[in-house]
Amino acid sequence: MPETTRGLEAALAEASSPSWTQRACAGHDLAPFADVPEAAEALLELLLDVEDTAVTRQTAEALARVGTVAAVRLIALAVAEADDNQADWLRTGVHDALVGPDGVPDMAAACEKLARDQEEAVRRGAAEISVWTDGAGC
Template sequence: MTGGLESALAEASSPSWTRRARAGRDLASFADVPEAAEVLVRLLLDAEDTAVTRRTAEALARTGTTAAVRLIALAVVEADDNRADWLQTGVHDARVGPDGVPDVAEACAKLAQDQEEPVRRGAAEISAWAAGTSR
């Protein structure tokens, strides 16, 4: 593993919400690495602070890869309504940000064919957010 990945994985367990949020941002580009993916889902569902959820979702949506959006989809099906709202807000923040982001709808279209039913359900929910319809 690279040093950046290792330090971000360590920060993900910090008691500080700001460090966990930073870890989510730093790990987003490693969404296709199994160790990082597992930690990212945990950060998306952070039980202690919704800011970690929101910022990690935003970072993954900004990455825009199928692997990154897949992690958000997995979190969506596990999240309670409050956490899902913050996941949606993070995705929304990425889409309307000043730099623009890759179209998450494109990744969701690919995930609609995923072998795992929870991924397909989560991707459908994210697609609804991107289309402007939601829960």
């Protein structure tokens, strides 16, 4: 089995761990696989983690750092479904990525594509992310 597949499978297993730290690690480890359906499903659940906001924040930050259309799309979907508390932590995670020492890939192109997404929830979430970033990426 290729190393990448093993890493993906291990991170998928961690995503359902009772430990918030393992779930947060899973969000970080799964972020580069945002375009893989199984990973995307797990990442969306981590973004909307009902047990610990640290999981939400760290997963959002990891996805924002990846910055691909698939990664930002997951954040947008989560934003559309989030309650006010979750939305605050999603916003904090995106902000953490934008102001971090390494910076993030330019999210503007991803947001532009998501503004034309077929799903209304994605368009709505991407618009909210644009407000958060206020020109700093979306």
